Amino acid sequence: MALKTFELLKGCETHEEIMKVLAAVAVDLGDVIDDVSVVEVNPLKGAMTNEVFEVNWPTKSDGHLRRVLVRLYGEGVEVFFDRDDEIQTFECMSKNGQGPRLLSRFTTGRVEEFIHARTLSAADLRDPEISSLIASKMKEFHNLHMPGAKKAQIWQRMRKWLNHAKSLCSQKDIKIFGLDNLDTEINSLRELLSDGYQEIGFCHNDLQYGNIMMDEETRSITLIDYEYSSYNPVAYDLANHFCEMAADYHSDTPHVLDYTKYPDLEERRRFIHTYLSSEGEKPSEGEVEQLVNVVEKYTLANHLFWGLWGLISNYVNTIDFDYKEYSRQRFQQYWLKKVILLP
Template identity: 30%
Template sequence: ESLVDQVSSWIKEKRAKRSHRKASRKAEDDSAPASPTSMVPVNGKESRPRRGSHASDTSLDLEKLERIVKQTLHLRRSSARKIPHFRRKSSARKLLRKPSSASDTEYFEGDVLVPTCDVVLDNSKTLSYTGGASDVSDESGEEELKRVGSVRDNDAWSRFKFEIVRLSHTLRLKGWRRVPLEMCGSVEVQRLSGALTNAVYVVSPPEDLPLQKEDGTTAKPPPKLLLRIYGPQVEHLIDRQAELAILQRLARKRIGPRMLGTFANGRFEEFFHAETLTPEDLKDASTSRQIAKRMRELHDGIELLDQERDDGPFVWRNWDKWLQRVEQIVTWMDSQIAAQDPNTKPTGSKAWMRRGYICGVPWQQFKAVVEKYRAWLKAQYGGSKHLREQLVFAHNDTQYGNILRLVPAGKSPLLLPANSHKQLVVIDFEYASANTPGLEFANHFTEWCYNYHDKRKPYACNTNTYPTPEEQDRFIRAYVRHRPQFNAATDTPHMTPVGTPDSARPADLARRSTTSISDFMLDARVPPGSSSTNLAAEAATKSAEDAEVKHLMHETRMWRLANTAQWVAWGIVQAKVPGMPLFDPDSPASELSQGEDVAKEIFGEDGLAMPKEEDGEEQEEEFDYLGYAQHRAMFFWGDAVQLGLIGEEELPEEVRGKVKTVLY
């Protein structure tokens, strides 16, 4: 029986008693003689005679109501431990991860259910990299984060941390329900740099959180969390439901971080104790080979769906999806530039016009070259059918900030020299889907040209650092030579090194015992044949390897233009251009999370109202997306000229001097 039904019955019973009392009173009054009220002596004094006690009845009634409420709440708590009550998006219903997870685990058909809620977490006032320190860190003297002196900023971070803790309770993140809302100020929230699409934070639990249990044992502290909040323009770039479906498949292979909970504009992920690679790391020979091995494991480890192959390369799906918005933005920008007086230097909110056409030429000319190139590229494969067969599951965004190096402890198998590449973990699969290996390589090699932490021009494309032919050969050869073998439970076909004779292949790989090392998907290389392997066979193997490397280097060169065009469009969609009209006024506005009563109890009345921006104060864009798009466009023109898609003389004179050309 529900709480509402029980309370309704109680109310009806209460009304019936009240009606009965009224009727009794009326009957007594009618039967009493019309004389002064009789007085009864009490303790020597005359007193009015008492009727039946209403107070005692009321007390019993309230006690009954209290029992009903307590019993129902107790039953709800018990059932809540057994039945998940979360609304889940259809694309994220099942997610597999290890039982020793970082969130309370609910299972459905053997898969783990990731809790989801429709809360919007507002981080518009907490985008700095210096705020978010724990309140107790100011007293300890250990200042990993320095609190911002502004009262407004401190209030914003306090409110932000409160919302994070409350959201962790809603999503039932493991261990975090032991963090009371009153201790939200002791939580440390640190924003990580290098993420261009989202705002990423590391959330650490209070250091002074009581961990003593009632039975005298000590509980483990809540784990650190990675909080990812989607960027404001991301809805135009990324299909979040498709991304969650991708993450589900990756989780089954134990690739990348586990997803712990999602909300309307972001998600919580497993936090890795790792270090992000640097631009210099990409150029290191050993690290470069390790990245190549990891890339091969991803390409071979995740099988493409038939629909993904039928849809074709993801790079063109992105282009087609973003095209309408890009056209709206660039067409408007081009019109503003065309109307600008050439003798007047744009200033203030129009300073962006100094760059001229963002694509170097009017949009229609840029678009026409992309379409011409796309038709040429398709012809190289003899049509869509042959191209379909070349697709692999690719990450498509292997910049240095998306590659972590784990910091293993103890006697981890990762510390073995042969497993050093397993220390690398690729994250951020927002753009992962079907593409050719050549496009994956082209994207990675182009990322060699960027330093997103450069203090002067983090958006700049420095093509002089593009990998040389020797560096490309080293990377691709490591990719070709690597033949990973996965656990039988992953349903991924096992592979062996190139040239391994059939006699040397294991008869039944599926029956191999699973060890702690195999859980890391470590290589189980098959020793090559000894006496049967002669010099001629080795020469044939080497020749086949050289041919494959040469083919992939050629494929990389062919697809580099497609990759560049995609990121030109990406930069344009991400950009905030002053004065630009809202092209999609019907898009749903963000809804801020509710629960003001609880926040009021902790912060007081004044803590609810976030300070407004002062008059004339504008929030500066963190990253120069227009500068990024234009630099990419100059790289686009360099390859377009080399492929003969346009003559150099057809480009404006001021653009020719900015074109970025890589001859290999």
């Protein structure tokens, strides 16, 4: 639903600040917002960390709509990542020709370039052609030279989140979710997964379909939303993408995960073969098989990571999403898969 006023943003203490920033952005783009009634604000669904809006106004030159994206930072989510680091990543991505441009910032959010491409759907991830495009884009992304130490960040981040989850959760939930034993699980998992294939790359770490956009004409893929991005084993990022195929965040029950939709072995092999081949390499069957196997084990780290994320989000985020049930499913999947993958 398009709103002719900024009703959606009025609950924010910085409403006036947002208006001033948007007016300044309009001027930078060669437009003028002299009447708030000409502005449209459309909430975009599917975001679980921030609130995201498409904002439109008529251009000064020909009256066509100018589109920008306004991102309001979720409450309490700074526990998950450093906002200054995330902004630095965003700006570096732009300089590398990746993602949208940063147009302006305000206290509780920012204004971004609106990418004229469509956000993928859950079903798109299963389309062989689109999946192949994503695989090639991931390889390109992993090879970016970005700020930060080129070493795995996942383990340190999980330990930090575990401590925070324990400080927030009731004793009942600590027991139900087995938080007192997770430190041992994280340590043993790190030891097991660090022995073998360990290529480190700059990883997106949250490659669900809503963070992937495609230009229908050129078929080019753009990855967006870098809050969780960091250097990590590339196998972890590939595993994350596979795990996200179980989700549909635009359904009536966006927190429910359906693991019958997890890609089968042939799908995973095809994706990883494309990934390894995308820059002119010719991987052997053995190389493909090795990465397929390592990626499958890294799904365990993904389940712990997002399980902890869900528990913390249940306490700090006000977005309408059943974070605790989502967390329960991720932890359940961890224990189910562990006995199979780490016998």
